[in-house]
Amino acid sequence: EAQVTQNPRYLITVTGKKLTVTCSQNMNHEYMSWYRQDPGLGLRQIYYSMNVEVTDKGDVPEGYKVSRKEKRNFPLILESPSPNQTSLYFCASSLWGSDEQFFGPGTRLTVL
Amino acid sequence: GENVEQHPSTLSVQEGDSAVIKCTYSDSASNYFPWYKQELGKRPQLIIDIRSNVGEKKDQRIAVTLNKTAKHFSLHITETQPEDSAVYFCAAIAAGTASKLTFGTGTRLQVTL
Numbered sequence: 001e002a003q004v005t006q007n008p009r010y011l012i013t014v015t016g017k018k019l020t021v022t023c024s025q026n027m028n029h030e031y032m033s034w035y036r037q038d039p040g041l042g043l044r045q046i047y048y049s050m051n052v053e054v055t056d057k058g059d060v061p062e063g064y065k066v067s068r069k070e071k072r073n074f075p076l077i078l079e080s081p082s083p084n085q086t087s088l089y090f091c092a093s094s095l096w097g098s099d100e101q102f103f104g105p106g107t108r109l110t111v112l
Numbered sequence: 113g114e115n116v117e118q119h120p121s122t123l124s125v126q127e128g129d130s131a132v133i134k135c136t137y138s139d140s141a142s143n144y145f146p147w148y149k150q151e152l153g154k155r156p157q158l159i160i161d162i163r164s165n166v167g168e169k170k171d172q173r174i175a176v177t178l179n180k181t182a183k184h185f186s187l188h189i190t191e192t193q194p195e196d197s198a199v200y201f202c203a204a205i206a207a208g209t210a211s212k213l214t215f216g217t218g219t220r221l222q223v224t225l
Contacts, residue, residue, distance in 0.1 A: 035215075106154075
């Protein structure tokens with residue numbers, strides 16, 4: 001089944017404790033992206049990647065890192081999480097040349 | 113960069129009535145306009161999209177219209193049903209922005225019996 005997966009789905013952590021949220025897609029998509037969703041703000045792009053080893057900042061990149069060592073994986077790294085990073089995170093992917101993006105199931109992160 | 117505004121933020125309609133959600137965008141280079149439906153606790157799901165070379169697109173009870181001159185696009189849902197209750201997001205992608213989706217802030221649609 002073609003899909004985008006994220007892990008973990010729920011995470012409660014404390015300020016400063018490094019964490020990684022994984023994202024994987026099995027559709028051989030070149031483009032992958034991370035969004036955060038906050039009430040009243042919609043979804044905002046954090047980082048995106050156009051292909052392996054090619055990443056770039058979105059609208060709200062501060063406090064986040066990403067890597068794209070393999071085509072299927074695009075992990076989101078929070079080196080020192082803070083409470084203002086409490087949010088719902090979505091990974092998405094699309095085929096190069098197609099604008100339709102497929103979303104993962106989301107990761108609800110709480111930073112205490 | 114692109115800015116997308118969406119109205120209303122909440123909309124309540126009776127079952128069977130029509131619902132209209134409106135969005136405006138700022139970047140005249142935007143050429144792709146998807147609409148996503150997000151049910152509670154779920155991921156956004158694409159329900160319909162339109163490209164800038166088309167003025168209207170329909171898919172059963174949903175339709176999207178685009179006015180490039182005025183830079184606005186709208187989602188129309190006819191004969192609403194309780195299962196249409198969800199949050200709807202409009203979005204835009206500007207040409208040359210590497211598929212960067214800029215979202216509106218969402219509309220919570222409630223269809224009442």
